[in-house]
Amino acid sequence: MEKTIREDCITIFKAGIKAVDSYQAVKTHLRVEGNYLVVADQKYKLTDFDHIYAIGAGKATASMALALEEIMGDRLNSGLIIVKYGHLSNLKKVTIVEAGHPVPDEAGFQGAQALLELAQACGKDDLIICLISGGGSALLPLPVSGISLKEKQETTRLLLNCGANIHEINTIRKHLSRIKGGGLAGIAYPSTLISLILSDVIGNDLDVIASGPAVADKSTFEDCVKIMERYNLFAKISDTVRTHLQEGAAGKREETPKPGSPIFKRTSNVIIGSNIQCLEAAEKKAKELGYNTLIISSFVEGETREAARVHSAVLKEIINSGRPLPLPACIISGGETTVTIKGNGKGGRNQEFVLAGGIEIAGWAGASVFSAGTDGTDGPTDAAGAYADWRMFDKARKSGLDPYHYLANNDSYHFFKKIEDLIITGPTNTNVMDLRLLIAK
Amino acid sequence: MEKTIREDCITIFKAGIKAVDSYQAVKTHLRVEGNYLVVADQKYKLTDFDHIYAIGAGKATASMALALEEIMGDRLNSGLIIVKYGHLSNLKKVTIVEAGHPVPDEAGFQGAQALLELAQACGKDDLIICLISGGGSALLPLPVSGISLKEKQETTRLLLNCGANIHEINTIRKHLSRIKGGGLAGIAYPSTLISLILSDVIGNDLDVIASGPAVADKSTFEDCVKIMERYNLFAKISDTVRTHLQEGAAGKREETPKPGSPIFKRTSNVIIGSNIQCLEAAEKKAKELGYNTLIISSFVEGETREAARVHSAVLKEIINSGRPLPLPACIISGGETTVTIKGNGKGGRNQEFVLAGGIEIAGWAGASVFSAGTDGTDGPTDAAGAYADWRMFDKARKSGLDPYHYLANNDSYHFFKKIEDLIITGPTNTNVMDLRLLIAK
Numbered sequence: 001m002e003k004t005i006r007e008d009c010i011t012i013f014k015a016g017i018k019a020v021d022s023y024q025a026v027k028t029h030l031r032v033e034g035n036y037l038v039v040a041d042q043k044y045k046l047t048d049f050d051h052i053y054a055i056g057a058g059k060a061t062a063s064m065a066l067a068l069e070e071i072m073g074d075r076l077n078s079g080l081i082i083v084k085y086g087h088l089s090n091l092k093k094v095t096i097v098e099a100g101h102p103v104p105d106e107a108g109f110q111g112a113q114a115l116l117e118l119a120q121a122c123g124k125d126d127l128i129i130c131l132i133s134g135g136g137s138a139l140l141p142l143p144v145s146g147i148s149l150k151e152k153q154e155t156t157r158l159l160l161n162c163g164a165n166i167h168e169i170n171t172i173r174k175h176l177s178r179i180k181g182g183g184l185a186g187i188a189y190p191s192t193l194i195s196l197i198l199s200d201v202i203g204n205d206l207d208v209i210a211s212g213p214a215v216a217d218k219s220t221f222e223d224c225v226k227i228m229e230r231y232n233l234f235a236k237i238s239d240t241v242r243t244h245l246q247e248g249a250a251g252k253r254e255e256t257p258k259p260g261s262p263i264f265k266r267t268s269n270v271i272i273g274s275n276i277q278c279l280e281a282a283e284k285k286a287k288e289l290g291y292n293t294l295i296i297s298s299f300v301e302g303e304t305r306e307a308a309r310v311h312s313a314v315l316k317e318i319i320n321s322g323r324p325l326p327l328p329a330c331i332i333s334g335g336e337t338t339v340t341i342k343g344n345g346k347g348g349r350n351q352e353f354v355l356a357g358g359i360e361i362a363g364w365a366g367a368s369v370f371s372a373g374t375d376g377t378d379g380p381t382d383a384a385g386a387y388a389d390w391r392m393f394d395k396a397r398k399s400g401l402d403p404y405h406y407l408a409n410n411d412s413y414h415f416f417k418k419i420e421d422l423i424i425t426g427p428t429n430t431n432v433m434d435l436r437l438l439i440a441k
Numbered sequence: 442m443e444k445t446i447r448e449d450c451i452t453i454f455k456a457g458i459k460a461v462d463s464y465q466a467v468k469t470h471l472r473v474e475g476n477y478l479v480v481a482d483q484k485y486k487l488t489d490f491d492h493i494y495a496i497g498a499g500k501a502t503a504s505m506a507l508a509l510e511e512i513m514g515d516r517l518n519s520g521l522i523i524v525k526y527g528h529l530s531n532l533k534k535v536t537i538v539e540a541g542h543p544v545p546d547e548a549g550f551q552g553a554q555a556l557l558e559l560a561q562a563c564g565k566d567d568l569i570i571c572l573i574s575g576g577g578s579a580l581l582p583l584p585v586s587g588i589s590l591k592e593k594q595e596t597t598r599l600l601l602n603c604g605a606n607i608h609e610i611n612t613i614r615k616h617l618s619r620i621k622g623g624g625l626a627g628i629a630y631p632s633t634l635i636s637l638i639l640s641d642v643i644g645n646d647l648d649v650i651a652s653g654p655a656v657a658d659k660s661t662f663e664d665c666v667k668i669m670e671r672y673n674l675f676a677k678i679s680d681t682v683r684t685h686l687q688e689g690a691a692g693k694r695e696e697t698p699k700p701g702s703p704i705f706k707r708t709s710n711v712i713i714g715s716n717i718q719c720l721e722a723a724e725k726k727a728k729e730l731g732y733n734t735l736i737i738s739s740f741v742e743g744e745t746r747e748a749a750r751v752h753s754a755v756l757k758e759i760i761n762s763g764r765p766l767p768l769p770a771c772i773i774s775g776g777e778t779t780v781t782i783k784g785n786g787k788g789g790r791n792q793e794f795v796l797a798g799g800i801e802i803a804g805w806a807g808a809s810v811f812s813a814g815t816d817g818t819d820g821p822t823d824a825a826g827a828y829a830d831w832r833m834f835d836k837a838r839k840s841g842l843d844p845y846h847y848l849a850n851n852d853s854y855h856f857f858k859k860i861e862d863l864i865i866t867g868p869t870n871t872n873v874m875d876l877r878l879l880i881a882k
Contacts, residue, residue: 203761230845276762295764296737299754306747313740313776320644321717323736324765335754404671 009370012285019281020273020430022060026067029272040270049127054079054094057140058133062089063429082111082139104141109149112142122191134200134431136210142178151238162231163340170211171219180211181256185267193267199274206269214267217256221248275334275432291330300335304349305356307337312360315438331438345411348379351386355412358388368439375431381413383422395419450811453726460722461714461871463501467508470713481711490568495520495535498581499574503530504870523552523580545582550590553583563632575641575872577651583619592679603672604781611652612660621652622697626708634708640715643776647710655708658697662689716775716873732771741776745790746797748778753801756879772879786852789820792827796853799829809880816872822854824863836860
């Protein structure tokens with residue numbers, strides 16, 4: 001029985017990520033019809049443009065660019081995208097720069113400068129198609145003048161480690177960046193700028209995805225100061241960064257472009273894939289496999305192990321009283337949680353979710369929990385996630401492992417590696433946060 | 442609109458607690474039919490018994506005893522119950538002892554001794570009806586020989602403050618007590634012992650409710666040692682308590698009575714009210730008020746503010762995509778969360794849930810969150826809980842309050858007092874943990 005539920009989880013997961021495949025998503029949302037480029041419900045006359053360029057950043061943009069090249073053919077002049085090391089495809093016109101993620105590096109800095117120069121050179125008769133996917137923030141590291149890349153990196157590292165959410169991290173990033181928070185739109189103006197976006201943020205807020213390079217920024221320097229104070233980070237970051245943010249809050253620095261700015265008259269942003277689409281496809285597959293299903297939310301965030309407890313509580317109620325679903329039941333959720341690191345183990349939010357969930361459902365016969373990153377990677381590991389069921393403790397005991405110990409040490413990776421319940425998929429060509437499945441059979 | 446949703450919440454809450462009213466629950470589950478006492482689906486011949494006594498402990502047992510007196514009339518000989526200070530009713534035959542809760546005190550200690558003596562004096566031709574409700578653990582403080590009440594109190598205090606759940610707290614309590622963990626059944630043996638239980642624990646585990654005075658104990662001294670180590674409490678508690686638990690784990694102390702012991706042949710335990718019954722009645726009322734409803738779980742536990750984030754995520758999805766319910770929607774959950782106290786404010790888990798939830802749903806038009814303790818008290822406050830909606834920040838701003846600050850300081854009570862969103866009900870005559878409502882309209 002265990003093997004069947006585990007296999008069901010993998011089947012459901014694969015159906016979910018197939019629905020948001022980055023290559024396919026571009027082909028679905030963009031096509032050439034005669035003399036027109038059709039993007040979602042918008043039409044652009046191709047002869048209006050002297051040149052068409054592709055730019056972009058994100059882990060999945062190589063396959064997005066491949067689809068774009070196939071669609072545009074000779075109409076595409078050239079382009080430049082920045083991807084995470086190894087996330088490549090075989091492109092003809094678009095140059096690929098590989099760079100560091102989640103911590104930005106010098107290669108990303110060089111790439112971002114080149115991308116900015118390309119956009120800056122475009123005029124009102126040019127069309128820029130910008131491909132954005134998860135990781136775009138880290139892969140476009142172009143700090144404002146006076147702040148070094150190293151200082152910006154250190155700020156990002158501190159924010160990641162203190163448990164700040166992606167909204168908070170991006171608010172800071174936007175105010176330390178030349179490209180983010182509408183910066184790219186400002187640079188590309190007055191050319192036409194169409195962004196195709198694979199969303200990796202909760203709620204698909206355009207100004208948050210990749211820190212909104214082509215979107216008006218509602219966040220302010222004041223918000224930055226509040227966030228830094230909330231996590232006590234002013235004592236830890238460089239004087240230059242602190243001063244920049246504090247002077248900004250005092251009105252001494254230029255704010256990011258705000259809603260209503262003419263900069264955004266020729267920009268459009270199209271979400272071509274998102275977490276809820278992935279959950280819906282997963283639900284469809286789970287139904288095909290015979291499960292009663294419930295998508296509880298694509299907005300799940302917060303501390304991973306606590307989110308796992310609430311999810312497990314739903315599963316217990318199902319087993320106990322058939323509420324809110326009768327057996328066999330599959331609860332589906334998405335979004336992206338955070339891990340406040342207290343130990344020195346190795347893991348990721350998905351693996352930690354499953355470890356905490358496995359502890360909760362111990363002894364609840366028929367209960368299973370699965371969680372994986374839709375991009376195929378979870379934290380600094382080679383796994384996408386993990387799987388556990390009500391017998392996890394028995395498996396752990398046989399291997400001489402104490403699940404509580406591994407959880408306390410944030411060492412979910414080594415725990416599941418030893419009991420052979422890691423989920424390893426390799427890169428998936430997409431990135432729409434996480435997919436969680438809680439099954440009772 | 443705000444007033445309407447707030448009023449709806451209170452109406453739904455009242456319907457929920459009415460369904461688990463302690464007085465009514467006894468009348469529903471116990472009656473005299475001719476020469477028989479009928480308890481749920483069991484019949485007892487009244488002439489088989491020389492004497493019938495009532496004992497019990499818990500915040501709601503005074504009204505349970507009132508119902509019992511009314512049902513039994515002259516057949517009841519006498520009795521003794523221990524209640525929280527002020528939780529009284531006008532009884533004729535049953536003596537009421539008022540004692541300390543949540544922290545046990547000398548009055549509870551004296552009451553527990555008297556209760557133990559009453560049970561000990563009963564023989565095989567006697568019937569003891571034991572009334573149990575929430576608070577029973579704290580109100581029956583009879584430490585094992587060699588450990589003082591003060592040491593046991595200090596252990597409870599440390600466990601409450603470190604974020605241990607009620608299962609963990611009770612495991613320790615049972616191994617430091619003469620009454621709990623089946624101890625009472627051992628003392629009452631060979632008399633007949635019927636327990637009527639208003640459940641205040643997740644999953645209604647009989648051996649956990651009031652620390653299972655009449656139930657075989659599956660937990661062990663080894664479990665106690667693990668719990669104390671999990672929260673690093675051995676360094677903080679007295680040597681006597683540490684030694685008792687460690688010697689127990691080494692097999693040098695007598696374990697609590699385990700499943701299969703003949704002690705339990707004449708005991709029966711009947712759940713007469715529980716959290717899920719409350720949630721179901723709340724759901725019925727919510728439907729009457731026009732809401733689409735979903736009970737997500739009566740098993741919710743874990744860190745309060747994080748549970749609030751997951752609940753809010755469900756509400757956001759409802760507003761965003763109509764999943765899992767279309768508007769107007771009412772999500773219902775139960776169970777009992779914990780608060781790891783880091784600040785020095787005043788509050789309770791329900792008020793903190795609403796504060797954290799109110800922060801999450803800020804700006805989500807139509808979203809509201811309500812949480813209250815079914816016993817009418819939440820932490821060391823005079824409120825049962827609180828209410829917040831998407832405009833909580835606006836209200837806070839007008840009063841000059843920063844919600845984040847109050848949350849960080851665990852000061853939800855003063856926050857909601859100032860913006861006039863406390864829910865104050867007074868004692869409710871029941872106690873089946875908490876009721877949470879998340880409404881989107």
